[in-house]
Amino acid sequence: KQEVTQIPAALSVPEGENLVLNCSFTDSAIYNLQWFRQDPGKGLTSLLLIQSSQREQTSGRLNASLDKSSGRSTLYIAASQPGDSATYLCAVKGRLDTGNQFYFGTGTSLTVIP
Amino acid sequence: DVKVTQSSRYLVKRTGEKVFLECVQDMDHENMFWYRQDPGLGLRLIYFSYDVKMKEKGDIPEGYSVSREKKERFSLILESASTNQTSMYLCASSDRGPLGETQYFGPGTRLLVL
Numbered sequence: 001k002q003e004v005t006q007i008p009a010a011l012s013v014p015e016g017e018n019l020v021l022n023c024s025f026t027d028s029a030i031y032n033l034q035w036f037r038q039d040p041g042k043g044l045t046s047l048l049l050i051q052s053s054q055r056e057q058t059s060g061r062l063n064a065s066l067d068k069s070s071g072r073s074t075l076y077i078a079a080s081q082p083g084d085s086a087t088y089l090c091a092v093k094g095r096l097d098t099g100n101q102f103y104f105g106t107g108t109s110l111t112v113i114p
Numbered sequence: 115d116v117k118v119t120q121s122s123r124y125l126v127k128r129t130g131e132k133v134f135l136e137c138v139q140d141m142d143h144e145n146m147f148w149y150r151q152d153p154g155l156g157l158r159l160i161y162f163s164y165d166v167k168m169k170e171k172g173d174i175p176e177g178y179s180v181s182r183e184k185k186e187r188f189s190l191i192l193e194s195a196s197t198n199q200t201s202m203y204l205c206a207s208s209d210r211g212p213l214g215e216t217q218y219f220g221p222g223t224r225l226l227v228l
Binding site: 031032034036041042043044045046049089091093101102104105106107 | 156221
């Protein structure tokens with residue numbers, strides 16, 4: 001069964017700093033990987049989706065990379081702002097022949113200090 | 115914009131009650147999912163559905179059932195609520211298009227079983 005790990009569980013950075021969040025998964029036979037943001041008590045908001053054939057995706061100050069062979073993805077946030085404070089989760093979707101569901105990490109709680 | 119709505123943001127129920135959680139999506143998505151989210155455990159899949167009247171068990175289906183009579187609506191049923199079902203419940207939907215099945219989440223229902 002696919003296992004998804006996110007380290008660290010929590011991270012505090014001063015405003016303006018660039019930062020990297022990590023996600024690792026045990027089974028490289030994935031269909032895609034998605035990064036989400038979750039604000040306290042709220043649902044998840046999709047940030048970026050990377051197909052298994054892609055290496056990275058960018059949206060504004062966010063850049064997500066995927067290295068399937070090593071089972072890793074990173075989410076890079078440039079010039080962090082207090083409004084970036086939230087929990088960030090990654091999820092991988094298995095290929096049809098290995099189970100067609102999404103597997104989530106437990107998230108990294110990010111605090112950006114003004 | 116994709117919209118996924120859940121019938122309640124907060125619910126308080128008694129042990130043994132039958133509980134219905136409703137989820138509606140407005141984008142004609144074929145796939146719908148129910149997760150529960152607990153601290154330290156992340157999101158765990160309860161049930162999912164790939165078509166009307168179709169359902170598949172996720173990782174933790176015990177104590178739950180689902181209904182999908184119409185494409186836009188996916189209901190989660192707690193047959194006899196227990197205190198260990200106190201949790202945040204999140205509904206999601208996804209498409210099967212070329213973007214690789216981005217998941218869209220509702221705002222969540224926080225359920226307390228007394």
